[in-house]
Amino acid sequence: xxxxxxxxxxxxxxxxxxxxxxxxxxxxxxxxxxxxxxxxxxxxxxxxxxxxxxxxxxxxxxxxxxxxxxxxxxxxxxxxxxxxxxxxxxxxxxxxxxxxxxxxxxxxxxxxxxxxxxxxxxxxxxxxxxxxxxxxxxxxxxxxxxxxxxxxxxxxxxxxxxxxxxxxxxxxxxxxxxxxxxxxxxxxxxxxxxxxxxxxxxxxxxxxxxxxxxxxxxxxxxxxxxxxxxxxxxxxxxxxxxxxxxxxxxxxxxxxxxxxxxxxxxxxxxxxxxxxxxxxxxxxxxxxxxxxxxxxxxxxxxxxxxxxxxxxxxxxxxxxxxxx
Amino acid sequence: xxxxxxxxxxxxxxxxxxxxxxxxxxxxxxxxxxxxxxxxxxxxxxxxxxxxxxxxxxxxxxxxxxxxxxxxxxxxxxxxxxxxxxxxxxxxxxxxxxxxxxxxxxxxxxxxxxxxxxxxxxxxxxxxxxxxxxxxxxxxxxxxxxxxxxxxxxxxxxxxxxxxxxxxxxxxxxxxxxxxxxxxxxxxxxxxxxxxxxxxxxxxxxxxxxxxxxxxxxxxxxxxxxxxxxxxxxxxxxxxxxxxxxxxxxxxxxxxxxxxxxxxxxxxxxxxxxxxxxxxxxxxxxxxxxxxxxxxxxxxxxxxxxxxxxxxxxxxxxxxxxxxxxxxxxxxxxxxxxxxxxxxxx
Numbered sequence: 001x002x003x004x005x006x007x008x009x010x011x012x013x014x015x016x017x018x019x020x021x022x023x024x025x026x027x028x029x030x031x032x033x034x035x036x037x038x039x040x041x042x043x044x045x046x047x048x049x050x051x052x053x054x055x056x057x058x059x060x061x062x063x064x065x066x067x068x069x070x071x072x073x074x075x076x077x078x079x080x081x082x083x084x085x086x087x088x089x090x091x092x093x094x095x096x097x098x099x100x101x102x103x104x105x106x107x108x109x110x111x112x113x114x115x116x117x118x119x120x121x122x123x124x125x126x127x128x129x130x131x132x133x134x135x136x137x138x139x140x141x142x143x144x145x146x147x148x149x150x151x152x153x154x155x156x157x158x159x160x161x162x163x164x165x166x167x168x169x170x171x172x173x174x175x176x177x178x179x180x181x182x183x184x185x186x187x188x189x190x191x192x193x194x195x196x197x198x199x200x201x202x203x204x205x206x207x208x209x210x211x212x213x214x215x216x217x218x219x220x221x222x223x224x225x226x227x228x229x230x231x232x233x234x235x236x237x238x239x240x241x242x243x244x245x246x247x248x249x250x251x252x253x254x255x256x257x258x259x260x261x262x263x264x265x266x267x268x269x270x271x272x273x274x275x276x277x278x279x280x281x282x283x284x285x286x287x288x289x290x291x292x293x294x295x296x297x298x299x300x301x302x303x304x305x306x307x308x309x310x311x312x313x314x315x316x317x318x319x320x321x322x323x324x
Numbered sequence: 325x326x327x328x329x330x331x332x333x334x335x336x337x338x339x340x341x342x343x344x345x346x347x348x349x350x351x352x353x354x355x356x357x358x359x360x361x362x363x364x365x366x367x368x369x370x371x372x373x374x375x376x377x378x379x380x381x382x383x384x385x386x387x388x389x390x391x392x393x394x395x396x397x398x399x400x401x402x403x404x405x406x407x408x409x410x411x412x413x414x415x416x417x418x419x420x421x422x423x424x425x426x427x428x429x430x431x432x433x434x435x436x437x438x439x440x441x442x443x444x445x446x447x448x449x450x451x452x453x454x455x456x457x458x459x460x461x462x463x464x465x466x467x468x469x470x471x472x473x474x475x476x477x478x479x480x481x482x483x484x485x486x487x488x489x490x491x492x493x494x495x496x497x498x499x500x501x502x503x504x505x506x507x508x509x510x511x512x513x514x515x516x517x518x519x520x521x522x523x524x525x526x527x528x529x530x531x532x533x534x535x536x537x538x539x540x541x542x543x544x545x546x547x548x549x550x551x552x553x554x555x556x557x558x559x560x561x562x563x564x565x566x567x568x569x570x571x572x573x574x575x576x577x578x579x580x581x582x583x584x585x586x587x588x589x590x591x592x593x594x595x596x597x598x599x600x601x602x603x604x605x606x607x608x609x610x611x612x613x614x615x616x617x618x619x620x621x622x623x624x625x626x627x628x629x630x631x632x633x634x635x636x637x638x639x640x641x642x643x644x645x646x647x648x649x650x651x652x653x654x655x656x657x658x659x660x661x662x663x664x665x666x667x668x669x670x
Contacts, residue, residue: 051517158607159372188371188544193588193603200599215517218547222590222601259522261547263591265570268551274522278486 005078006177006209007040007063012072014055014062018283030282032058034233035072037309042176045203045210047224047241049217049256053282055233056213060179063211064096065089076177094124097170101182103162107154113140113165114150120172135172143168143198160191167198179211184219196223217260221245226315229253232282232290235309239316249318251295289321297322333538334383334506335359339397341378344390348612352378354562355635356397360506365532365539367553367570369546369585373608374559376542380508383540384424385414401506420450423498427511429490433482439493440478446500465496469527488520495527504535510542525551546589550574555644558582561609561619563635568645578647581620618650626651 014033032055040046048056061067063074065081074081076092084092100106107116117136121127127135137147143164145157154162163183170178180199184192200223202208214220220227221241228238229252237250248254255275262268277294280286286293292302301321309319336358343350353375360366368376381387383399383406399406401422406414418424426432434442443465444458453461459478466474469492482490491512498507509528513521529552532539541553549556549570556573558566558581566579577583584604586592595601606623618624621631628650636650 051519160607188608189546189588190371190584190604191607193590193601194605196590197600197603217518218589218591222595255519259519260591261521261525261545261551263547263550263586263589263593264574265550265553266574274526275519276523278488278520279517 004042005039006042006044006076008073008075008078009039009063010037010073010075012036012059012062012074013070014058014067015070028283031233031285032282033062033069036233036235037072038228038235038238040177040209040211042209043203043207045212045223045225047220047227048211048213048230049215049220049227050230051215051279053232053279054230055282056215056230057181059230060098060181060211060213064093064098064179066098090124094173095175096177096179097173097175099163099166099170099178099180099183101185103154103159103166103186106166107162107169109154112151112153113145113157116154116165117150117169117172120169124173126173139168139171142171142202144194158191160187160194163187163191163195164198167195167202171202175208176206177209177211179213181213182215183212185214185216192219199223217256229256232280232285234290234306235317235319236291237316237318237320238309243313243316247316249312249316249323250291250320251297251322252291255294289319331361332359333362333402334540335398335400336379336383337398337400339379339382339399340395341375341382341387341392342395343392345612350611351614352392352562352611353382356559356562356564358557358564358567360538360540362538363532363536364554365529365541365552367541367543367549367556368559369543369549369556370559371544371585371608373561373611375562376544376559377510379559380424380510380540380542383506383508384418384422386424416450419446419498420501421503421505422508423501423504423506424508424510425491425494425498425512427514429487429494429515430482432494433490435482438479438481439485440480443478443493443497443500446497450501462496462500465499466493468499468531469493469496471496486520487516488523491516491520491524492527495524495531499531499535499537504537506538506540507532508540508542511544512541513548514543514545521548528552546586547591558585561611561614563619564648565620566645566647566649568641572642572645576641576645578641578645578652579649580624580626580651584623584625618648624651630654 012033013035016030016032018028050056058067062069069082114136118132121132136150140147145161145164184195187195212220212223224241226240227244229236231252237253248257258272259275275294288303288305289307292298299321307319307321309317311317312323336356339353339356341353343352356379368379370376382394394407440459440462443462444455447453447458447461462478463474466477471477471489471492513524516524528539531537543549553570556568556570557564560581566582577586587602588604590601604623609619609622616634617632618635621627630650636648636653638646638648639653640646
């Protein structure tokens with residue numbers, strides 16, 4: 001695999017300031033993305049997994065400049081995304097595409113599929129009408145939808161087909177980098193399997209780079225080459241997929257793997273105790289390590305200080321005082 | 325499986341439910357039979373539109389009529405046919421002997437009342453007790469569903485609780501009767517995070533054991549089934565495809581749809597070194613145009629000409645495992661045959 005670095009995120013912070021309801025009070029701040037650093041190599045599938053409110057979607061949007069950033073750098077091929085002028089940013093958007101969770105709300109219900117797919121090319125003034133038509137036919141075939149249906153409206157398709165259309169739309173501009181934000185979460189399992197296979201086929205054919213954001217560990221574990229586990233805006237652990245599956249070190253990663261329902265009822269009476277407590281509010285995260293109130297192995301130090309993300313073996317980083 | 329009939333808490337016999345819409349008749353559930361034994365968890369599992377929720381709502385008579393219509397069948401609960409009861413009689417059963425929890429607890433709780441009052445109301449509706457006593461019982465109930473500091477929590481409004489806590493409140497409300505019989509849980513953990521889902525599933529399993537309650541679990545998630553069910557019914561497009569004891573179903577899924585469903589799970593152990601899933605091709609048929617044949621015929625890898633004939637009858641794999649499939653009918657489907665499915669992960 002070509003080890004060219006396609007994206008570099010350095011100390012990225014995205015904070016949201018909430019309206020204060022008390023006069024004169026300091027406004028509250030949600031640290032949705034709190035000092036994250038990681039690289040994405042060309043051809044890699046980086047899975048980002050975490051529970052609601054962990055900042056995974058905000059991270060995806062910030063990388064595409066669909067959100068503001070508070071601090072830090074997002075370097076795409078070495079260039080800071082937030083420093084680009086409008087024209088360069090528009091060019092960049094051709095290369096970076098996003099596939100959203102809900103294929104019901106991400107497609108304009110009043111446009112026919114053909115015109116939904118033509119739109120990106122028209123906006124970027126790429127190709128004549130005939131070229132666009134040919135491309136639509138080719139891409140529709142590629143994602144497994146018969147091109148004769150391009151005169152149909154989105155509501156005439158099933159959820160899985162709509163998600164295929166969402167993927168087709170992302171493919172129209174020949175991107176090299178696609179962020180899938182919960183792209184298969186709304187689909188039935190049998191359809192989800194079809195769409196996952198499609199994403200992998202496209203990856204192999206075009207050597208796409210994906211960031212695959214999902215709450216479903218099984219899906220992330222299946223599709224990714226590298227996994228990043230988030231909790232309340234922080235990276236708690238990251239490693240190659242195989243390494244992480246074999247040895248997950250952080251107690252939260254372990255809890256996530258344990259909480260995942262098994263696909264066989266055998267031995268269910270003897271499972272480890274489940275992780276108690278709720279995910280704390282990102283407005284007032286706990287002191288020290290954010291996970292310490294729920295952590296079965298919390299120590300004194302965990303209450304005082306947030307642990308640094310430390311490399312424990314090549315490519316395997318964990319933020320936990322147990323591994324200092 | 326029990327032989328004594330008196331252990332059966334609820335049985336549905338030949339239930340068919342249709343919806344008469346302006347586009348035509350949607351046959352949501354067709355000729356469904358099921359039994360729930362006392363103290364058991366029966367899971368109805370299937371994808372969107374398979375009729376699992378309609379089945380559950382038929383028990384509680386929550387089907388809107390019209391457009392819905394119960395075309396045939398009986399729902400026998402403790403010797404009485406629920407479909408023949410008056411509105412008043414069924415209302416007194418709801419919440420007292422048969423309770424229900426839903427996917428999204430926020431929409432099931434009244435946002436303008438404190439949760440303690442909402443649960444106490446259930447006690448006071450079904451029993452002749454004063455509010456103070458009802459509130460005391462509520463505190464005990466919240467303790468039982470493991471809500472910390474219940475004396476303070478009863479004064480909270482639903483929006484002050486997290487999703488997992490709200491689902492605990494819903495479960496407490498379902499138990500607010502002297503003798504809970506059947507809990508219908510319709511996708512109870514689908515809206516929750518996975519660590520919270522594990523807590524709620526554990527709670528339902530503990531309560532079921534402690535108070536000998538029966539559970540009808542509606543879910544799309546085979547993982548949830550594997551964690552909690554005693555018996556499983558796999559549904560597809562309104563039909564029962566396979567029914568078995570949970571261990572038997574996962575060890576030896578026989579119906580091509582059940583096999584496809586398990587193969588579609590990315591968590592299946594067989595995929596540790598492979599990078600493609602064995603997906604089921606095609607999509608669910610339109611329930612408006614569906615005929616009498618097996619609804620899975622258009623997606624089934626084993627479809628034969630006979631599969632376009634009327635729906636197959638039951639084939640028994642063993643005492644506690646049945647399947648409705650023409651392909652299996654014509655084959656030796658014992659656990660030693662080649663239909664045996666690679667085991668999932670432990």
